[in-house]
Amino acid sequence: MSILRIPNQRAVIDRRALGDAIAGVVARDDGPPRPKVLALLREALACGRAEVARRLDENPSNGHTAAEAQAFLVDQLVRVIHDHVVTDVYPTANRSTGERLAIMAVGGYGRGEMAPHSDVDIAFLTPGKQTAWCEQVIEAILYFLWDLGLTVGHSSRSLDEMVRMAKADLTIRTAMLEGRYVWGDQALYEEASRRFFAEVVAGTERQFVAEKLEERDARHKKLGDSRYVVEPNVKEGKGGLRDLHTLYWIGKYIYKVRTPAELVDVGLLTRQEYRAFRRAENFFWAVRCHLHTITGREEDRLTFDLQREVARRMNFADRPGKLAVERFMQFFFLQAKRVGSLTAMFLAQLDEQFAAKTPRGILAGFRARPRKLKGYTVFGGKLRAPSDDWFRDDPVRLIEIFAIAETEGLEIHAETMRMATRDVKLIDAKVRRDPRANAFFLDVLTGHNNPETVLRWMNEAEVFGRFVPDFGRVNAQMQFDMYHHYTVDEHTIQAIGLLARIERGDLREDHPLACELIHSVASRRVAYVAVLLHDIAKGRGGDHSVLGAEVALRLCPRFGLSDDETELVSWLVRYHLLMSATAFKRDLADPKTIADFVTQLQGLDRLRQLTLLTVVDIRAVGPGTWNSWKRQLIGDLYHLAEEQLRLGHKQFGRKERVNAKRDAVARLLGSDTELVESEGALLGDAYWIAEPEDIIALNLVQFRAARELDDSLSIHCEYYPARGATLVTVISTDHPGLFYRIAGGIHLAGGNIIDAHIHTARNGKAVDNFLVQDPLGRPFMEGGQLERLKKSIADALANRVELVPQLAKRPAARIRSEAFSVRPRVLFDNKASNRFTVVEVNARDRPALLNRLARALFEAQLVVHSAHIATYGERAADTFYVTDLFGHKLDRPDRLRAVEEKLLAAANAIEDGDPKTDAVKEYAI
Known part of the structure; x- marks a missing residue:
């Protein structure tokens, strides 16, 4: 990966002119030269970065050019700094044989590719133990680089230390593998390179491959183990730049290739695959350079808040049904998918080459003798087409081979996968209509072994999308x-x-x-x-x-x-x-x-x-x-629907359901069974139907304790494993605004309400049950957490805290959610319930949204009977079952409009215009 292809290099940085300017500063001798030299270097760096950014803006998809220009800029700065230090700062007339120094670029910088704010990885090499002069020069160079604001990864080693440490550490070995001469004693660098390959690499090829693939797998697992995560890491993620670099490292380690193009010469990639390698690499470098330019720092995560801007800079435009950012990300994932396919081909080919040298391949293990299966060859657990024209003779075989692989539990040989990818265009309308092809496809889809893996192979080979x-x-x-x-x-x-x-x-x-x-x-x-x-x-x-x-x-x-x-x-x-x-x-x-x-x-x-x-x-x-929690809700709905489908509407009615629930609660209460009649009599049928038996049992015990203590406020919090949440029960004298104040108290304690049932007993007491989780979807379980919840609710109900300003200080519920446009909307449905008006509010999920919506309903003089909270990423969907103060549904259009406007205001809906036109109105009355 040469960096000598930079067009108009002097527009990026003119090393000779910069060196002459520094020499002029030193020659003038009008004060300490270092500040002035540093100013010249800073100006050169800023101007160079601006030129690289201009070129990227001019040609926003050419990542290679930008990455190589950035590396060239750093190269020239390092050279100028070195020359200034050894000539002007620590000059020596007659250096000893030990006073030799070579500067080597390693890692990504060694490949001659850098994003605008990448680390500068440098190795300083000396022939033996460092002399005082070498130490001084190295320190001076580093201080100049640090003062320029560059992040420098550096090492200083003798040749013997380099060999010893590279043998012991895979990371050092990989960095040295990409070592490139930058400046200084070139003979010393060449000696280091010779010794590295002769003393470190020789005989360790298989070990390096195994360790590198293990390292890759660990990296993938850490970052989600999928190349299709929607906030990918361009550098480290699966299918990203690092995976391409791994292929190059392996090729260089085993075959001493100097550029990716030489991977074709050693038979690890075809020419077509190499072109795909370069296209993907070019695209990823462009994306990475844009990320660094936009953020002004080393940023390799393509997060939601950056995706729109990168898409815009790379000239992606909206199309019907698809946003520009979605088109950009689709192209990104297609490249990542291609990298995955290249990796599989490369490693399989490498496996074959190792296997040809020894009877046991290091990547494949023991290989059985070849056998025939439906015209294919099976060897070492892999399915292979018998000839190059196999798929051309009968394109249905492009589906058949995957069906056989799934049914027999086999892999598909890399060469055969290459053939399938090459011949995929043979799948036309005739093949798609072919009953055999469709039967084979259904065999894969409904396979009993591993349909997921085989379908993914089909997708990698582009057979899946071509056939369907x-x-x-x-x-x-x-x-x-x-x-x-x-x-x-x-x-x-x-x-x-x-x-x-x-x-x-x-x-x-x-x-x-x-x-x-x-x-x-x-x-x-x-x-x-x-x-x-x-x-x-x-x-x-x-x-x-x-x-x-x-x-x-x-x-x-x-x-x-x-x-x-x-x-x-x-x-x-x-x-x-x-x-x-x-x-x-x-x-x-x-x-x-x-x-x-x-x-x-x-x-x-x-x-x-x-x-x-x-x-x-x-x-x-x-x-x-x-x-x-979701498992419980889905299960509850299934069993309730199954019961009604099986028994019919009338065979198990409301009265029977309540009686069955009372009997079940009595069994749970054991010696306290009389609570079903005493406290339970104060609670209506709606309560008995709404709450699970175990929660009712807890409520009745709490209800009795509160009554015996004549306690106007009773708060109970405990971990509720059945739903993976914390159960919060508040028993209090019912009064308007109780619900939104409780919700505010829970939010202030750091809780998110995922479900709420609000009940009023016949003695005027409110019995409100909330299911609560933390912002990461986990229950509160520790004693201190539960006490904090109780205290926060009590303070909110007693007006000891100002809810509105305190809640406004809470952090955003979903980081980076501001990157999304969520159009708020309010839906009213009077058909979903016989007793209540159902109000659903969709809005951006933000701190204490439920509290603000509940307050808006209170101000609209509505009574909330239950609340159901669902979040879908940045979007919240909160549903309320409400009546007016007299227990009636809302049915007048003007009343619905007034409620809607309050809810939209509470959800911060009024951002760019009149909520009457911005919101979506749906009335199912």
Whole structure:
């Protein structure tokens, strides 16, 4: 990776002119020269950076040019500083043989590529133990570099120390591997290079490869172990620059290649793959340079708040149905995907080359004798096409080979994967219609071994998107929000893998209900195809559920599904968000909620299939998205709907449900069973239906204690493992504004409310139950945390704190959420409940949003009966079941408009204009 290709080098930095200017300062002898020399160096650095930035702005996609120009700039500064120090600062007329010094660039700087604020990694080499002169020169050079504001990684070693330390430390070995002469004693540098390859590298090639791949895997795991995370690290992330560099390091270590182009000469990459290598590297360097330029620091994370600006600088534009930032990130992930494919090919080829030298390859282990399988050769657990024209003779084999790999538990040989990638354009409309090809594809999709891995291979080889063009449209497509962690294709493939693991019983502890249901559905093919297609229409500018259902009607018959299966898949895709929306945003204790849900289902098999799809869809969103609270809500909704579908509406009515709940609570209370009649009589049927048995038992004990103590305020907090949250129960004399004050107290203690049930007993006491987590979705469990919660609520209710200013000081609920545009909206629904008006507020998630919304409802003279809180990244969806002060629904349009305006103001909706026009109004009256 040479840095000698810089056009018009003197526009970046003119070393001769700078050296002459420094010599002039020294010659004038009009005071200490160092400040003036430093000023000249700073000006040269600033002007050079400005020129590099100008060139990047002029050609924003040419990362190589910018990275090489930056390295050239640093090279010239180091050379000028060295010459100034040895000539003017520590001059010596007759140096001894020990007073020799070579400056070597190592690491990324050694490759001759740097982003504008990258570290400057330098190794100072001496022939033996450092002399006093060498120490002085090295120190002086470093101080100049530090005073320029550069971050310098440096080492000072003799040749013997370099050899010894490189042998012992992989990081040092890798840095020295990329060593490049910058200035000083060139003969000393060449001796160091010779000794490094002769004494450090020789005989350790296999060890280096194994250690480097282990290091790579650890790095990937640390950063999410996916190249499709939506806030990728350009340098260290999977599929990023470091993965490309790893290929180069391995090639250089084993074959002494000097540039990536020589990887072709040694047979590790084809010419086409090398071109892909350079394209990806060029793009990533451009992105990295833009990140450094925008932030003014070393920043390699492509975070949400930076993605829009990088996309703009690189000239990506909006298109119908797709934002510029989404198009940019899709291109980014396509490059990362290509890097993954290159890595697999490279390592497989390396494995083959090692295997040719010894009977046991270091990467593959023991290899069995070749055998034939359906025309293919199986050798060492890998499937290989028998000839170069295998796929050209019958393009259906491009699907068949993956089906065989899944069924037999085999890998596909790297050379055969290369052939598949090369021949993928043979998949045309005729192949897509071929019944054999579709049967093979369905075998992969519904495979019993590892469909996730094989589908990912298909995706890497571009066979997947070619055979299912609708899937190709979402390939590498991100959604610009903080909820989805992966691109659409990666999310889908992960969801299919989760379904397979559920079917095998691997996830029984996390998903006991799903592990049971998967074996009771009428068609497992429907389950897998529905998961494949549930997000297939994202990015098309309309409702992806509706559009996806249409895609399903077209694709399912092609895959070989029956009419009934096709209709069911289409329905599942159309309503794949129904169950989560109902569970998380509706009151499951309200009979109307369950009745409406069941009306849309119309059958037990649909319920089972929808539950499976909902579980894997949520779980595959990203780490931590699925939790015990969501599992409980989904499970509750499933069992309530299943009961109604199985028994009907009238066979298990409200009275029977309340009596069953009272009996269950009595059993839990044991010797305190009389509380069901004494305290329980003060609580109406709505309470008994809404709350779980264990919470009712806790409430009744607390209710009695509060009454016996004549306590006007009783607060109880405890860890509630059933929902992975903290249960907070407040029993108090009911009064207007109680709910929003409790919510404010919980927020001040650092808690987020995820669910709330508000009840008023017949004696005028409020019994309010809240489920609370910290901002990271964890329960409060420690004694000190629980006491802080209690005190904060008590202070809020007693007006000992000013809620509004204190809450305003709370940190943002979601970091970087300001990068997103969340249009606030208020939805009213009088059909979702027989007793209440359901109000849903969608807004940017921000500190104490629930408290502000609850206060707005209080000021609108509404009574909140339950609240259900859901967050989707930067977006919050808070749902309230309300009535007016007389217990009536809201039905007048003018009343609804007034409430809406208060809620929009509370959600900080008025940012750019009139909320009446900015908000979305939906009235289902």
